[in-house]
Amino acid sequence: MDIIIGKYSGFCNGVKYTIDQANKIISENKDIYCLGEIVHNENVVEELEKKGMKTIHSINECPNNSKLIIRAHGDLKETYDKAKEKGVQIFDLTCGKIKSIRMKIDKKKDDHFIIIIGKKNHPESLGVQSFSGNNSYIIEDESNINECIEKLANSKKDKAYIISQTTFNSDKFDKLVNILKEKIQKELIVEKTICNATSNRQQETDLISKEVDLMIIVGGKKSSNTKELEVISKKNCKNVLLIQDVNDLKNMNYKKIKKIGIMAGASTPEIIVNEIIDYIKKEEK
Numbered sequence: 001m002d003i004i005i006g007k008y009s010g011f012c013n014g015v016k017y018t019i020d021q022a023n024k025i026i027s028e029n030k031d032i033y034c035l036g037e038i039v040h041n042e043n044v045v046e047e048l049e050k051k052g053m054k055t056i057h058s059i060n061e062c063p064n065n066s067k068l069i070i071r072a073h074g075d076l077k078e079t080y081d082k083a084k085e086k087g088v089q090i091f092d093l094t095c096g097k098i099k100s101i102r103m104k105i106d107k108k109k110d111d112h113f114i115i116i117i118g119k120k121n122h123p124e125s126l127g128v129q130s131f132s133g134n135n136s137y138i139i140e141d142e143s144n145i146n147e148c149i150e151k152l153a154n155s156k157k158d159k160a161y162i163i164s165q166t167t168f169n170s171d172k173f174d175k176l177v178n179i180l181k182e183k184i185q186k187e188l189i190v191e192k193t194i195c196n197a198t199s200n201r202q203q204e205t206d207l208i209s210k211e212v213d214l215m216i217i218v219g220g221k222k223s224s225n226t227k228e229l230e231v232i233s234k235k236n237c238k239n240v241l242l243i244q245d246v247n248d249l250k251n252m253n254y255k256k257i258k259k260i261g262i263m264a265g266a267s268t269p270e271i272i273v274n275e276i277i278d279y280i281k282k283e284e285k
């Protein structure tokens with residue numbers, strides 16, 4: 001059996017930086033809190049929690065004058081403000097690419113309506129929107145376009161600035177932008193801020209899934225970039241599995257499978273992918 005492993009599989013630079021820094025911070029400090037899952041991968045979160053990091057779900061759970069990690073996706077502007085009020089020391093591990101989107105928005109938000117094309121409930125989209133002021137809207141799919149146009153009209157801004165969540169599906173972004181261009185008669189500035197790590201991984205997933213009998217996508221169940229890889233693979237391959245780790249592969253029948261493709265999302269550690277490869281090789285014998 002052939003196994004094709006994506007060369008863009010696994011940690012992106014942003015996630016790697018966040019996890020390396022978190023390990024360093026945990027080793028040098030006591031009582032470190034992290035607001036939300038540090039990255040969308042349960043195995044990674046568990047490892048860091050074993051070392052002493054405490055995951056909390058609201059800034060209100062963070063004691064006054066304590067220490068707080070802001071995760072790779074970043075967080076709401078209100079979180080930074082509230083942390084300051086509580087005397088909380090912040091270790092901001094937001095990926096530099098997401099910080100740079102926030103800076104771009106900051107320059108445009110006074111005279112542009114901000115449109116974020118991304119998942120509506122994703123912490124990155126919500127975080128970026130919170131830095132956009134009142135005149136902003138998140139579009140996840142075509143069903144949101146009319147409401148966005150209504151909000152844009154009410155905002156009285158004559159220009160709109162469109163950006164994307166860094167892990168959004170590239171084709172879907174292009175499609176939504178084309179619809180917006182047809183429907184909006186105002187000046188539109190479009191910046192496709194999908195991260196290279198995401199687009200490379202999506203393109204490679206598309207290629208690999210076209211030539212295998214089984215495509216295995218590895219990643220956290222809540223990971224947006226991982227789910228996109230599953231969607232892309234399903235367009236090309238009848239047999240697609242989204243798994244978190246090797247335990248999800250138990251009892252698989254590989255008899256009719258000649259070629260397997262493996263691609264891991266941006267928050268998936270290499271060790272998890274290696275365990276999966278070892279397991280498949282053993283089962284094959």
Ligand code: SF4
Pocket residue numbers: 012013014015072095096097098166167195196197198266
């Ligand atoms: S996918 Fe890109 S933007 Fe997101 S954390 Fe990784 S490097 Fe940063």
